[in-house]
Every structure is written in C-alpha cells, then in structure tokens.
Amino acid sequence: MLLITKYLNMKILALFTVLVFLAFYANAQISKGGLAPSLYYNLAYDNAKIVKLSSIDMNKIEIEDAENLKDGTPLKYAESIFVNLTIDNSGYWQQLPDGREIWRLKIQSDGALALGVYYDKFIIPEGGELYLYDETKQQQLGAYTIDNNKPHGRFANELIKGETITIEYVESPSSPYKPIISISEIAYAFRNVNFLLGNKEFGDSESCQNNINCTPIGDDWQDEKRGVARISIKIGDGYYLCTGSLINNVKEDCYPYFLTADHCAEGATDEDLESWVFYFNYEAVDCTNPATEPSSNTMTGAFHVANGGNGGDSGSDFYLLALETYPTEAWNVYYNGWNRSTTASAGGAGIHHPSGDIKKISTYTQTPISSSWGSASGSHWTFRWADGVTEGGSSGSPMFNSSGLIVGDLTGGSSTCTNLLGYDYYGKFSYSWASNGTTADKRLKDWLDPDNSGVMSLNGMNQTCGTILPVVAFSESDTLINKGQTVSFTDETTGLPNWWKWTFQGGTPSLSFDKNRTVTYNTPGIYDVTLWAKNGFGGDTLVKSDRIIVLDTAPLNADFTVNMDTIFVGDSVNFTSLSTGTPFFYDWTFDGAVTNTSTIKNPLNIKYNIPGFYAVRLIVNNTVSFDTAYVESYIYVQDTVELNADFTSNFTTIFVGDSLDYTNLSTGTIISNNWTFEGATPSISSDDNPSSVKYNTIGIFSTKLIVFNNLNYDTALVQTYVTVKDTSNSVEELNLHNINIYPNPTKNNLFVDLSKSDLKVENIRFYNELGQLLFEEIVRENKLIELKLDQYSQGIYFINLITNDKILTERISIRR
Template structure:
C-alpha cells in the first residue's frame, strides 16, 4: 500500500462519526397508519433571565428547565417492521426547544427520532453509546419523541434531563450590529482557511445558556486532535456535565457579503471536555480556556485547525473572526500595531498579559466585536492565533475604542502553571519548543515538519540523534544543524550529530512533497556545555570549551554547604582552563560557569 493511500485512509478513519446522525431514514410511525393517541406530557416554562449588561460577559441565549420522561409516559405500538414508542413533550410558551439527553445507549437495531407535527424538523440518532447528547433546536412548543426497535421495548435507552429554551426575543441570527462585516466579504478573501476553524458556541452554565466564539487549534503532532480555544469567562462556572452539553456551530456564515433572509445551514458538533484554563481573573491571568471536543469534526465540516504564534512580537495588522451576538460569522480588521498592556488599560506594559487592539474601517464596514465575540481568536499578519478575546470597549457605537485579547504567549506557560493551567502541554505535546506552528486542514497533500531529539543538552563532543515526527506524503527531508557536524543531512532519521563547541544552536527541518513544503525552526534547541575532567580528581580539573574562551565570564566554586571556596587558575589556554583546587578538602563541590551566552554548573569530587 502506498504512503499516499495509507494517509488518505488514516484521515478518513480519523473523521468517521460514530453516531450515524443524518442518515435521512424515516420513523416507523410514518410508514403505518397508527390509530393510537400519543400521550402529552407538559412542562411549565418559567423564564430565567440573567442580568448581564456588560459586553465583557457573554450575551444570554436562553435557559434550561428540568424534565423527566419514563417508559410509562409514552405509548408502544407493534408493527411488522418493529416496535414504536412515542410521547409528546410540551414546553409551554416556547418558540424553539432543544433537549439535553443523558445515558444514551442505542443498540444497532434501535433509532431515536425527534420532530414536530407532520414530521417537520426531523432529527435522528442511531447506534449511539454515549453519556450525553445535546440536540439541535426544533421550532415549536410540542416535540414528538419516537423510539424504534426491532425487539420489544421494555425500557427507553436514554434519559431526557433538560429542555433548552431560547429567549422569547430571539437572539443569534440577525442580532449583530449593522457595522459588522461578513466573513465572505472581500475583507475575508485572505482568511478562507482560518474561518473554517471558527465556531459559534452555545455555552451551558447550570440552567442558563450563552453565546461565545472560539477556534479549533493545531498541535505539534499535526494529528487533527479536536482542541478548541476560547475564553475562560465563557462558562466560567460550568462543570464537567455542562461542558459535555456545549454546542459548537461550524460554518454558520453568509455565502456572500449580504445578510441572508433565512438562517443558512451549518454543521453542529456537541460535547466537550475542559483540558486547561486560566486560574486567575483578568488581573492575574490571560482568560484562556482550552477544550477537547467530544469528537473529530467530520470531513463535511471542512475543518481547519488554526496555527499559532507564542512569541511576544507585536503584530502590525491582522483580523479577528467571530460570532457577535451569536449571529453569523463576521470579520474585523486591525491595521495598526498591537500594544502590550494589562486588561482594559491603555498604558503600554511590555510584561502585560493582553494585546490591545483598535479596529479599522474597511471596504464593507467597520467590523468590531460585541457580546458573543468572547473567545474569538486574534490573528497576526501571518494568519496565526496570538490571543483570545476577553472584552473591551469597542462597539458599533464606539468604533474607535479598544478591545483586549489574552496573549497566547502568556497562556503558553504562566508562572507556577501545570498542564491544567497552560497551553504548552497540549499544543506542543512532543516538546518541540517551536515558537510558532502553521494551521492544518489535514489535506493529504499537505506536509508538516516535526522532530524530537534524544536530548537537548550535551557536553561538548557528544552526539545527538534526531527522530523525525513529520506528517504527510513526504518525498524529501533537509536538516540544518547549526553548530553540529555534519551541519546538513537529508536522512529521515539523522543520527550521531556531534557538537564540538559550546553554545545554544538552532535546528531546522524542511520537509517537502510533490505539492507542498513545511519548515520547522527550533531556535536554541540544542545546548552544548563545556566538559570538565578528570572527575573525580586530586584537585586539578580541566574545563574545555571547544572554541575560544569568552572575553567576559564568571567562574565560582561552592561547597555543598553553599559557602564559596577559593581556587586558582593554574593554566589558561585559548579554549580551556585548568582549575587548581589542591588546597580544598576532599568532598563534593559545585563549579558554576557563566557568560553572556551560557550558564552551567558541574558537580565535581576532590579526593
């Protein structure tokens, strides 16, 4: 089997959806003239309204009410094709309803349908074994639930726990300000890959729901793991059960530059797990949240896993792509360099955790952000994510006010962070140390460079072996080893690269296919330290550098009790020092060498 064919099979397998939703089959009840009356179970709809006037809190989409349905709440009919269980759920005074269903365990011979009168708004599920399902919204206040089974129905293999209701004043489609710019206007021409990673989120937090935005994001394995970046204040009080019910709307956008009269089609994915998030508020953190979606977005999503840049470079221009007020996908453009600052602060602070951005007028509008844009990615001029929206003062009324995005560079590995409060562990699982990573559509014609080494720190004269972790139908490899011998290789797995001088050195890998190439540069990836020998010794040690000794350096020696001890330089060559510790007592000592390019320590023994 060719590598090309194998990769295609791998990618297709990666995106298979386990729930065979959208098979376009018909409920059994539609194939028979059944005379039985479907029971109606009605639930009181008591609206829950959250007072959140601030743009910096997501706009409320709706709320949920608890419901409970059992086998006895429906009626069972027997047909030649199988058994049918049906019930009608009424949510009084609702315009649109969805359901949060738990403990779903449909067998191969069972199917679940939800629909309104005359089988309108039909939704179906087949052969699912999952903890949670969040259904899409169905217009109306009476929803029929139907279970079909080849065998006799003695229990219903699911539990409907809650009903979700959109607010009486519909929010979402058509609610964005009139200054916004649709993503398929001319402003979005150069951002057609990036937009496919953006989704509108229906956030569930207890018994309320909100709109937010976010993006699929790539990792250094380039393996299509469904990682999703948004803002921590989106569902800041959500628990694991809530996250499992979050809903992600991909490709919810206008086909052109005009607001359509009716909602366009979209691709829906439900369920997620929290991986890591900012543990402090905007004063002490960057407000990021990283999720893993419950399944890979299928090929029909045309997904794009956006790349990222964790450097602190101030981007001169770029965009954000978002869903203001839960509306269609929009694009906003900045044309002046970002500034580093604290949250909601106009004063420049190089150590700030936020990017301050001011939006610009463009051909088709003056795109800004609104409630519902929270969590949307900020892209630099290279099309890479450098932050996620926390909030700000910009709006269609106050066009020239700033917004603030939590820096990806700070979210990467905050001080005192662990895997639950940083991005590094998840976005660089191979420990490559790269500063940036390109996005990926997982097209089989694409290639992605990646590597690891058996060590990153060596003593002068030692060898290093590199392991290629690149992905794609690769036809050639080009390695550049700064400071190494050999300095160039075209092998897939180069071994025994020797480093004969001290310093920190870059490693570059360029991979190519017949149609594509990718370059991975790992700055200062290899650290080569001087060698000290013999060790142990009678008090004379030779410190070898492999190149000229730096003009300015510091050499200090300490006992294990922390006290500094005296020594002499017996001999100084062009690339070595001979240290005399003959007057020191027998025991262990720490030799600390530092210069502008290197700081290292050695444990030595005097006998």
Template sequence: MRITTLLALLLLSAIGLRAQIPTGGTPPSLTSEKQNLFPDLQDQRRSLPDLDLQKVLDEDAQGPGIRFAAPLAVDFRPDNAGTWTDLPNGDRVWRLYVRSRAAKALIAFYRDLSLPAGAELYMYAPDGQQVLGPYTAADITAEGRLMTGLLYGDEAVIEYLEPAAVRGQGYFRIDRIDHAYKPVARSEQTAGRDFGFGASLDCHIGADCELADPVADLKGSSCRIIVVVEEGSGYCTGNLINNTAEDGTPYIYTGFHCMDGYTPIFGLWRFDFQYRVAGCAPAVNEPLYYSLTGSTFRAGRRENDFLLLELDQEVPSNFSPHYLGWNRQAPPPDTSYMFHHPRGDVQKISRSTIQGSIFGGPIFWNNDVTTPRDHHYDVDFTEGNYEVGSSGAALLNKKGQMVGHLNGGNPDLEGCEFSQAWFGRLGLAWTGGGTPDTRLMDWLDPLGTDAMELGGLADSQPQVVTGTILTYFEKTPVGGVEVTLDLDGNSLKVTSAADGTFIFNNVGAANTYTLSFSKNTTASNGVSGADIIAIQRHILSLTDLTGPYRLLAADVNLSGSISALDIIAMRRVILAIETEFGPGIRSWTFLPDDFSFSDPEDPWNPAPPVSISSGNIADLQDVQVLAIKLGDVNDSVDGNK
C-alpha cells in the same frame, strides 16, 4: 485609571442541534401512510413546572453572564411517560408531548442513552413545521448523553422509533429541558430575535467576502461553540490550534469567561464547523454545518482568560479543518484579522489596519473579574465588528498566526464604525499559572522544543471514508448494510445508518482503499406475486424488464441470466419453503452509482464490480452506492429491513 468594560460574553441561550453531518428525516407519525395509526396526544400532553422568571432575572442581574435559557429538571423515560404505538411491520414508536408555558424555544437533554441499530430519535413541533433529527447511536456521547434542540415555541413532541429486530433494546432518560425565556432568531428577516442565524448586526462582514482573502485558508480553524452548563446553554467562538507534534490533536482554544461562574458540562459542548454563507451576498437561507459533540478540559486560567479543550473525537477531513499556527512572542499586530460567530450567527470576519498595542492597565470586567495589567492586546477594528458570542475568537496577525483571543471590549453596537477590543495574549498564557492545567506549554509544545512560533496545519487529520447507500430505482435509503473498508489487508467495518449513510473515521494511510458491501436479511422483503408476473412476462417477451438494475434483481440465483429457475426460487421464498434464493446467496447486491454498463440489456457481461477501490482516499468520500434487492423488480422493498 479604572476601566470597567463588557465581556464579549457567552450568552446562555437556546440553540438548534443537528447531527454530525446534517441530515433530514421524517418521524413515522408524520408520514402520510402511517399518520392514521397514531392516536392524538393532546390529552396526554405533559406540562412542565412553571419557570420562576423573576428568580431567573434576579440571578441574571447578579451573575457573570446574560442567560438566554434556564433548565427545568424532569424525569421522562419510555417506561414512565409517553405513549407506545405498535406498527404493522413489528416496529414500535414512543412519543412524548411536552409543554413549557410561554417558552420561546425548548432544548431536551438525555442521559443513559442507548440506541440500537436502526433506532431513531426525533424532536419536532406538534404541527410538523420544524423537525429535528433523526438522531442515531452515532450522535450519542461517550457518556451516553445527547442534546436535541432548539425547537421554537413552547411545545414539542419527542419521538423514538424502535425496529422490530431490536425491540426492547433501547433506553434513555430525559432529565432536563431548557426553557428559552428570551427571543431567538430563526432567520435574518425575523425582527426582535437575539441569537442564532441572522441575529447579528447587518454591518458585519461575511467570512467569504473579499476582506477575508488574505487569510481565507484559515476559515476552517474557527467554529461556533454551543456551551452547555448546569445553569443553561449558550454561544462562544473557538479555534482549532496546532501543536509542535503536528499530529492533528483536536485542541480548541477559546475564552475562559465562556464558562466562568457556571458549572460546565464539557461532554455536551457542541462545535459547529463550516457554518458560513457562501459568497458575500446577504444570507437568505440558513447554511448547513458539520458538528462534533463532546470535549475534555485540558487547561484554563481566569487571569489569562484562556480555555483549552480537546475534542472527544478527531475532526473529519471533510470538515476542512485548519489548525492555527501561533506566535507567543509576537509584538502587537499592525494588521489583524478575526473570524467569529457574533450572537451565534454564521461566520463573520473583522479586520484592523491600525497598529495594535499592549494595554498597560488592569481591566475590570462587568462580571466582577479583574485581569492584570499588560495581559491584553488593544485592537481597534477598521472593518467589521464583534458582539456577544464572538468570545474566544482568535486574533490573527498578517502571517495568519494566532497571537491572542477575544476577551471583550467596547463594540459599536449601532453601525460597526469603531469597535475597540481586548485580546488575551497567547504568550502570557503559555506559562499561565505554572501548572499543566493552567498553562498552554504542556499541550501546544508536547515535544518540549521551546518553540516561539509554529506554522499552521491544514487537513492534518487521518482521512475519512463516507458514502450513502440507496435503492436503485426510488433512491430510498438502505440501512443495516455491513460496509467493509480494506486497507492493504487490514479491514475496518461499519454498518450503514437508517438514512443509508456510513462513515469511517480516523482512516490511516494505505496504498489501496477498497470498499465492499453486504446485507443478507429476509429474502422475501419486497418480493411478491407482482414481481413474478413481471419476470414471467419478460421471459415470454411480452413486456421487457427495463434497465440493467431490474435485470440484475430478477436473476435471483445469480446464474447470469433470467429463467424459470429464478421464478421457482422466488415462489419457494414467498411460500416460506426456503429462506434464501439458493445456497449461500445473499439477498442484496451492490454496485457503484457511477458504474456504466457496456450493454444495459446484458448487465452480466462484463460482470459489474462488487467493490470500489482507489489509491486516493479522496475518491472514497461521499461515495454513492446503489443497492439491489434480489427478486424485487418493482422497488417495493423496505431498505431498513
């Protein structure tokens, strides 16, 4: 009997890129106070070459996948396109306005990318209704590449902010823009969209629903993959998987057909974790997710339809990762579960309570690939479903072990009543084609134990330390802060980004973890005659400075009190007679946001802490730090100067 069926195939599609930890920002040209500084770009809009849609559709009819976006070759650089605008503070902004006629959405690809400290990159709709970014140096791959998008519509503005202190140090080249020629989903209320948030069938079951309770701890293993190939971009589902060393090596197991017939660019593949809706109610707003970009091919084989990648960076513990256990000699499961991302939508779950079987014949797929007999489990889902984009999802037995991955089948695309699925067998992929790059055993059993099964590993990664630094009054971000993490005498250092955030990855074990902060830039930043008047009135008991933070800011010579000596030091800085408030005095000071003053009117007694310490690294995740710029009592400081 000849079986011809459909792959649960990656759909070459357009997608929305976010920073590793989703953040929001506003491009300088869209801020109300700076908009009038920027010229209108309408006359300088660059039209991209027209997409040969018929050619693309002809290729789709003959190719192994259903594309969603096709690439257009471009060559845009700050030195050959776009417009520079100098800002009054010495910063400068480069903007490029592009249009690809009739595109449903756009994705931009960059190479040779170098973003100096404080530099930011944005991509946004000309009307400002959709803004992506800021992207910083932390988002660039090891090869100096970046992908921004998807941006709905056929027009986009790309904006680069370069601070005065690093003028001329940034560089990048936009070498490709993907033109989405089929609809993309923005929300579940948007009809007629094929991929993205809310695009999957309404009958799918959310991953936080009660159905998932028996395997709820395993949700952190599944991720949405944004597949990037030379021919376009698309969605699949991947799974973190454990190995016998149990060292948290970030292996991702997915389907070979997610890139079969295309030219993959593994270094740009993006992996979205925790992309699911809390609770079981229908989603209204798209949830945030955590992303990592970049991977390396380790092994794969068409006959087994398996692909094993290793992420180019560790998975931070605040992603709540789980590394799946596995069983390579398991019989077909009598109860099975699957977490997946149908059509690139939020995470869903499917379950079968019907005894599975081994499919005894070959399978002839619709991309002219044939997989041998006995290579698949045959599973009929009793709850939930799957669609394109679910490809690669792990088949879990009732012990929570991975025994296979979704290759394809016959889904019910009307109402999730009955869906038959075929899963590539992990046990056969173990030896695969007999070489390290065509089998699993070398990677999942690096210790050579010949283990038949292995338990899962939760949160096995070296821990992370994260936080945000904001000004004490307006809570505006402070970038350029040198943050030091001391681990029992060993120090790590990072610099806070322009949005005030900082992160230490791969933090090892220690008895005590201590964070300290330092920034010593222009002492006159935020200091003016208005501050001097306010401090004079306080000294004369005419109008008190309110709050402990303002009192600390007024004590510019760090004497533990406020006096005429502080005013003298401020005047000398304002008049450029001195560049600092006193010998060795740094212009910023910091303290934990949750510090409670014994006497807010006397914040020097006892002295506030200058560092944050804990024996539990979990206490140093999402730390909130307040920054005080000496001399600034009316919060006029620019936190990124």
C-alpha cells in the same frame, strides 16, 4: 438563548439575543438523516399519554432580571424544567405497519416558545434510531444513532419550536441490547426565539460587520475561517454564545483541541461542557446576508483540558477544550496555527460570530500594544480595528497575526459600530503558553507541544489525517484471582471512541457495552477478554488471550517443612514441600537468604549469612487455584560468637541512697536479659543497660545477669559486688586519718589538706544537695588541694574523698 458578550471593563453585556439553535432541516447536528416513521405512516399519537409539564414562574424570572441588570449579568432566554422521563416509565410502544417497534413520547409545556431536550443517559444500540419533531411536523431532528453515543452517556438536542415536542425511537430487530434513554431536563424557552418562530431574520450583528466571504477583506483568510466555530454554551440553566477555534498541535495528529476564552466557561461543570454545541461553517457565501439562514455543521460535547483560571479576571483568559469527537472530513475544517512570540506584528484579523450571527471578519493594520485586562501585567494585546468591530458572542474568538497564526483570544473591549475607535483586548497566546501557572492545567505548552520541542510557531493544517480509527487498549485490575472475585476493566483506547463492546469469557456479565466494567468470575479456569471499540470513522478490536486466571482454592493446600529451623551464620537449610492438591508450580520466598526465591518443589542448600529471624512463604498453583503458606520468624540464624554474660557499673562502693548505672558487656547473639540486684530498687530488670539502680540499705550485695538466646543462656554472678556504706562516721574518719577540709562554711574556695594523711585518696567528687555530681578531681598525691567554688550558689553541698576501699564524706556549706 443569551450570549456571553464583551463590554468595557466587563466580560458580559446584558444583550438578550437568542442563539438560533436550529435550522429547518434534519442535518444540523451529526445525524443520519431520514424521516420519522410515524410521519411516513401518518400515525396519530395517543393524547391520553402526553406528558404535560408545568410552566415556569415568570414572576421569578422578572425578579432575577431586575437583579441581573444591576450587576451586568445577562438575562436568561430559557430555564430548565427538571424531569425524570425514561423509555421505561413514560411514553408507549407501538408496532409499525412494516413490523418494527417504535417508542413514542410527546411532551408539552404551555406557553413555551421552544423546547430543548437534555439526556443524562443516552445509549443507542446498533441499528436503533431516534427522531424529534414539532407539533406542526415541519421541523425534524435525527436520526440519531449509535454514532451519537458519548463516553459519559449524556446528550442534548437542538431546540424544537413551540410548546410541544415528540420523541420517537425506532427499534431494530438486530439490535444487540435495549436502548437507554433518560431525559433529565427540558429547556423551556420564554423569549428571544423569533427566528425559530419565523418572525425575524437570523442576522443579529451590527451593520458595520463584514461577512467572512466578502471580497476583498476575506480573501486572504479562507483557510483560517474553517477552524473558527460558534459555540452554544450551557452553564447551569443558562444558555450563552461564544466563539473559538480548532488549534493545531506540534504532533499534527488532528486531535480536536479547541481554544476559546476562560470567561466563556466560568461556572461550567463537566456535565455542562458535555452539552456544548459547536457550529462550523456557519457563514454566508459572499458579502450579502442571505435571505434564509445558511446551514452549518454541528457537533455536541467537549471536555476541559486547561485554562488560565479565575474566569479570565487574572491572567490571559484562555480556555482549552477537546471536542469529544473528530469533525468529519466532509466538513473541511482547518486546524489553525499559532505563534507564541512576545513581539507583536503589524496587521491581522479577527474571525468571529458577533451576537451569534453568521461568521464575520474584522481587520487591524496597527501593531498591537502590550496591555492588561485584570491583575496580570502584560497579559493582553490591545488595538483598534481598521475595518469591523466585535460584539457579544465574539468572546473567545481568535486574533490572527499577518501570517494567519493565532496570537490571542478575545476577552472584551469597547469597539462598536458607533464607537469604531474603541479598543479591544485579546489574551496573549504567548502568555497563555506558560505564564498562567506552573502546572499543565494552567498552560497551553503541555498540550500543544507535549514533547517540549521548543517550537515558537506552528502553521495551520487541513484535516489531512484521513480516517482516524480508534486503536483499542485496555487494562485490568487483576489477572489472577480466586473464583467469586471481581476484575475491573478500564478502556484506554485512543481515537475518541464512542461505542464499546466487551466480551468476557467465563465472566458475569459475559457481554457489556459500557466504557469501563467490573466483572465477576465464579468458575475456575483461564479466560479471554475482547474489546471492540468504534468512533465515527470505524472500529478496532483487541483480544487478550488467556488473560484472566480464576483459581479454585478448595482442593489445594500449601505446606512445607525444613531439616532445621535454627542455624548459625553461614549454614544452609533444606526445604521440603508438603503441599497437597497436585500443585503445578511453586513460588518460594526466603527472607534474609542469599538466594531468596525458588520455583522448584524442594529447594536445597538455602544459605543464610546474616543473624536474625526470617519468614518463609510458599505459593502453590495448579492453574485453577492457588494457596499460600507463610510462617513469620521461621528460620532463626544465630551469631557464631559464644554466649558469655558479663557486666560492669560506674561504682561498686557507694553510700546509702546512692544509685548505680550498669553496663552489659555480654557477647554473642542475645535475645533477652534478666538482671537481679540484691538490696536495690528495682530488684530486677530486663533492660540491656539498667540505670539509676538505687541502694537504700547498708551492706554488701550481689548482682546477677542472665543472658538468653533460643539455644542457650549464660550467667554472670558477683556475690559481693556492691558495698553500701553509712555516711555517719565519715567526719570521725577524716579526723582519724589527719584530713582537714576548711573553711566550712566557705564563701568561695575550699581547701582539702591531705599532706599528713595516711590514706591514699584517689578521687575527690563534689555533689549538690540533690546528689548530682558537679565535678570530680583526680588526686595524684597527698597534698594541699584548693577547690574553686565561686561559680556555685549559696547552699548545702557534699564532698566525697574516695580511696581504693572506702568513701569519706563531709557536708559543705557555701554562704555569701
């Protein structure tokens, strides 16, 4: 397996070092242990039922290698072969001499140095056990049990050496359901697996590295080391190594947050993270590298919490995970503390797994310098080591200050055993706290200090939380439904459960082992829901009694009536239920009423104080069904003001072709209007205030307005309302009444001489050729009046002289 590594100005070095996925004992991953029954009984396998997979295309691998060398991308040590092998379509069942049933599947791929198994569905029931072993039967994994189930249903096994692997499931007679075992990928290892084959020592790191338990360099770091773990990383079909650490949070609740580098996870999907493997306590007992590989405590699966973004190319290159399960107490892990100060302290250490090797320690004595790695200024600490260096596989490892608190995570650098003066770069914890972004998925503070206490530093802690049992909680999409409908149940249990058992009284299904489930209820009634959830420490149960009410709508019919449905403001209405089917309770809603709800059968004196149309709804329920009666605009509340039609207009005497604007002056609650304009266009209208009503015929015409509400109507009719005059005799009338308008044409000003007129002119109006009023002047006495027209352009205009009973018009020409 290839490593995520570090290199000057690059995060990844093309170093082809294998991740030793497995030691030759059965307890590498969290498993029950034991011996596969076929090995105990020495059962032969039916070779006719071996699943043989094709080998990978090494020519394609060589081409990829050449391309990857150009851009610094590491070569893969293994490639996935995609399969669809399930307990239902592959392998075979066999009875053991003790009467138990086992399912066996042997997979072979010629030329493989090792094989790994990845499951897209992995659900082991209570009592079931799964084992894997190689062809020589010297390397065995398992037993994997119900405790290895994951919420997402995926799982991954460590590598098995050789080109053949046997998978064996042992069924317990007491298991409540069948297992779900679905294999989606087989990892085909084609190089760099020498340790698995017994050809090479496990130590791949450089000679100047220091074992974590070496005296005196490691003496002061015995707590901090217990939080640091090697990470086997899956990204697509590639496999890499990084380092990271468990990290404490202000609540000190042992929640398994785990800090590493953003570039270690670049390109990893949620499904990839679910197959990451974490190796705790992978270390030598002293300064000397042991002759055989030491054991470790291993767990699978994590999920993303927050990261700096852009794969570490900008910002502080942090990646915060949460492990899918709690480390067991027997592992004696440590939740490392942290300091988010922006001021560096002299001296500290880095604890890491260089090249995937056993745990090492490097120390520094100088004060780190504020620096940058990518585009973000001041995002990193940089310094030289006093003892030791870092390598590929060290990426993401914690940088500790002299107080043993995390102050950064490794991005990269140039230190090697042949370049001891090279500088390494660690993303600042202080920058990761809140400077990569403004949202929780870009910051550490929201997770490590969720209550925003403002703590600047936090000490580490042992796993002193004891047994962390799940606390069961769940929610449901509905609690009151009709028969035949569904309810979706969502698990909200805390404590990282990995097993669920639902009991749905009256539902289909009545039993489920899924994390979340949708259930159909076909029989009316009131039903309990029970959820039992477990994690590695134990379980918890929650019963919600009488939680789901399933109603039968067939016999129940909601209906009602009122003593009156049209009232005036301030009046009240009495409601009477006419519902059938023996309702148990009544739920009334009265829109617009002073008291807008009621639960009695026949509500009385429901008062309405605001005019309008209002809906009424009644829901009746007999505990096994319900029905609703809803009437839109059922109650009409009128205003108490009497309905009275009235109107006015801007003029009553106009010339042919002029228009009027009408204004509705009616009072009372009006629902609709009906206008009639004799001699006009349009001749009718329903508008509140009709405008631009045009008159093209000489004469005297009537106007009528009828206003309506639900109870009444009223009419306003004026028979001789509008007088429409001809403009042709206006000039003669001007002369007749000694009115002189001059000069015409004019350049600027116009004079209107009314001093000798026998008519009392009240208004003078000036229009353009389009009939638009330009200005109006009130005449208080007959005299010589000067009108200033210099602001108007050359053209034709009209002037109206308005008396109390007539309008005199003259055409005016402005010439310049």
